[in-house]
Amino acid sequence: MKKYYIQIGLLFIGLIFIACGGAQIASTPKNDKVEIYTQQSILDSSKQKFYMEFKLYNGYENGIDVNLNNIFVDLNACSIENSTLSSNQVHFSSHSEKQFFAFSGTFSTPCTPTGYKIIANSTLKYENTENSFRYISQMKPLNLKDNNVSFDDINTFFDYGINIKTDDNQNSKIDLNSNKKYTISIVNLRDKTLLNKMKITSLKIKTSNPLKAKFQLNQNDTLLHNELSFQFENSIDFYIKSLELSGDVDITISAKYIDLDGNSKSLNKTIPLNVISNEINKFIINSTVTEYKADEKEFEQIVKIIGYDSYNNKINTHKKIIVKTTIDDKSYIHDVCENQDWNIELNSTDGIFQFNDKGEASISLKFSPYFIGKKVSFHVSSIDNQNQSKVLDWILENPKGVKIPEDISIEKNTTVPTPLNFDFGLNLDGSDDDIWVNNSKVKCV
Numbered sequence: 001m002k003k004y005y006i007q008i009g010l011l012f013i014g015l016i017f018i019a020c021g022g023a024q025i026a027s028t029p030k031n032d033k034v035e036i037y038t039q040q041s042i043l044d045s046s047k048q049k050f051y052m053e054f055k056l057y058n059g060y061e062n063g064i065d066v067n068l069n070n071i072f073v074d075l076n077a078c079s080i081e082n083s084t085l086s087s088n089q090v091h092f093s094s095h096s097e098k099q100f101f102a103f104s105g106t107f108s109t110p111c112t113p114t115g116y117k118i119i120a121n122s123t124l125k126y127e128n129t130e131n132s133f134r135y136i137s138q139m140k141p142l143n144l145k146d147n148n149v150s151f152d153d154i155n156t157f158f159d160y161g162i163n164i165k166t167d168d169n170q171n172s173k174i175d176l177n178s179n180k181k182y183t184i185s186i187v188n189l190r191d192k193t194l195l196n197k198m199k200i201t202s203l204k205i206k207t208s209n210p211l212k213a214k215f216q217l218n219q220n221d222t223l224l225h226n227e228l229s230f231q232f233e234n235s236i237d238f239y240i241k242s243l244e245l246s247g248d249v250d251i252t253i254s255a256k257y258i259d260l261d262g263n264s265k266s267l268n269k270t271i272p273l274n275v276i277s278n279e280i281n282k283f284i285i286n287s288t289v290t291e292y293k294a295d296e297k298e299f300e301q302i303v304k305i306i307g308y309d310s311y312n313n314k315i316n317t318h319k320k321i322i323v324k325t326t327i328d329d330k331s332y333i334h335d336v337c338e339n340q341d342w343n344i345e346l347n348s349t350d351g352i353f354q355f356n357d358k359g360e361a362s363i364s365l366k367f368s369p370y371f372i373g374k375k376v377s378f379h380v381s382s383i384d385n386q387n388q389s390k391v392l393d394w395i396l397e398n399p400k401g402v403k404i405p406e407d408i409s410i411e412k413n414t415t416v417p418t419p420l421n422f423d424f425g426l427n428l429d430g431s432d433d434d435i436w437v438n439n440s441k442v443k444c445v
Contacts, residue, residue, distance in 0.1 A: 020094050033059030034066065036118055039100075041142045047110035050075070052103045052142075053157060056118075058092035059283075065125040068135060073103045073121055076139070078111035084260050086157050089120075100191070102157030115139045117149070159189045162253050171271055174242045176278050176311065179216060185235040186255055186267065196232040200257045204229050205238065208250040209260040212275050246277040246313035277316050277359075278309035280382045285392045298345075301365045303394060305380060307355055314359030320349060320383040321361055323351050327374050332437060335359065352383065371396050383399040 039053035060066055071088045090099045122135035164171050165183040169276070174180050184205065186195040205228040207213050214224040216239035227274035230236055240251065251271040284428050287303040305323070307315035325344045347364035355361050365376070374396055381389040 001079055001095075019145050027184055032135070034068070034137075036057055036137055036140055038140055038142065041113075041144050043144050045113060048107045050078070050103075050107065052116070052179070054101050054103070054118075054140075056090055056099050056101065056438070058095060058097040060092065060095060060124075062095050065123075066090075067123040067125075068120040069123075071101075071118060071120040074117040075105070075111075075113040076115055076117075077140070078113045081106045081108040084158060086260065100157075102190075104158055112144070113142055117142045151320075156271065157188065157190050158284075160186055160195055160257065160259075160267065161189045162255060162267050163187045163192070163255075164269070164271060173274050173276055174213070174240060175243055176246050176309070176313070177244055179219060180241045181219070181237060181239055181243045183235060183237050184253060186257060194234050195257060198232055200230075200232060200234055200255060201258065201264070201280065202229070202231055202254075202256040203233065203236065204254050206252045206254075207243075208252065210247045212243060213251070213273060214248060215239065216241050231258050234347040240273070242275045244313075246275045246309070246310045246311070246316055249275060257381050274316065277313040278311065279317060279357070279385070280307045280315055281310040283321075283380050283390050283392060284306050284308070285378065285394055287394070293366070298365070298366045298368060299366075299396075301396060303363050303365060303378075305353070305361045305378065305392070307359055307361075315355050316357060316359055318355055318357075320352055320354045322381050322383055323348070323353055323361075323363060324379040325365070326337060326377050326379075327367075327437045344371065365396070367396060 353361040
């Protein structure tokens with residue numbers, strides 16, 4: 001059955017060429033098998049700019065070469081002032097082959113096209129027989145999208161852009177003191193095909209901060225560059241070399257190319273690169289002012305723990321730390337002259353804090369008036385390496401308006417009753433709170 005079908009098909013093809021008689025045919029044969037499929041059509045709000053994508057499909061059997069040359073688009077009643085077609089020719093040699101086309105045009109006056117024809121010079125070849133004719137397709141209707149658009153809002157087949165690739169797909173990150181391979185190319189934004197390199201007249205890559213990142217032409221290049229320049233090249237490999245300074249740096253790419261109309265076009269793109277700091281090596285601590293919370297009868301002080309790596313860069317990777325605090329002081333509340341460690345309230349239930357983009361972890365300390373002026377010990381460790389712990393000491397500040405009671409001295413094991421309650425006498429933000437504390441600043445002698 002299959003063999004019979006092929007014989008019938010070849011007989012049909014033969015009749016086409018016999019009918020042609022080897023001479024040029026004036027118009028498209030009725031049994032032409034080049035099919036047209038409209039992909040999309042857009043008319044902008046001015047009704048003078050038109051964009052269309054369509055596909056030609058080869059319905060001829062294998063063995064027949066189909067050539068269409070000098071292809072152009074007829075938009076019926078619309079007068080075209082200028083236009084661009086992605087290609088003006090196509091060659092099919094196998095059944096079911098297809099080729100994508102894009103058309104962009106400007107009308108001399110506002111117009112709304114309702115359909116289009118494809119016109120071309122066509123040649124069919126089968127074995128030693130060749131026949132040519134004027135190809136004129138049937139009218140294809142247009143289903144225009146909402147015309148309340150601007151061509152600036154869409155990517156057409158004629159639009160090109162800068163494509164950036166890395167092996168790890170992390171374009172915007174690089175480790176400290178390392179190098180990383182990048183591939184830069186100019187591609188069609190619709191199908192990602194490369195622009196012909198001979199159309200790329202200039203491509204430049206620059207770093208905004210050579211102290212953080214420079215360039216290498218290959219992985220082992222000992223010469224570091226602040227800028228790279230190329231001409232008539234596409235899909236370019238190069239390396240970004242980070243140095244010992246972490247933080248943000250912009251890698252700017254600028255390119256010039258010749259479009260399908262022969263016009264010079266420009267492209268620009270920026271890679272916002274983050275040079276990642278190393279592991280935490282040290283911490284420092286500072287604070288803001290201390291505030292009195294009248295509703296809670298407590299003070300609050302915000303301290304900031306700042307992390308640095310071995311190159312003295314602030315940690316910029318949102319790492320987490322574990323913080324524990326104690327107040328090492330003699331309280332005498334339970335047993336006179338006995339040492340005790342006092343806990344302090346943190347704004348974390350598990351003691352875990354995270355660095356922000358500035359390498360800072362903010363910690364809220366809440367404490368009673370008794371702790372003013374006392375030393376707080378912060379036991380800080382990275383959650384990734386808890387064996388590497390640092391102890392930071394900090395004195396809880398005495399905010400303006402707090403009157404510390406006088407010191408008293410009592411002898412150890414004294415039998416003389418001594419009053420141990422003293423008024424702090426607060427006068428903060430209009431508050432007249434009186435807070436009584438036990439055994440404030442008692443010294444054992």
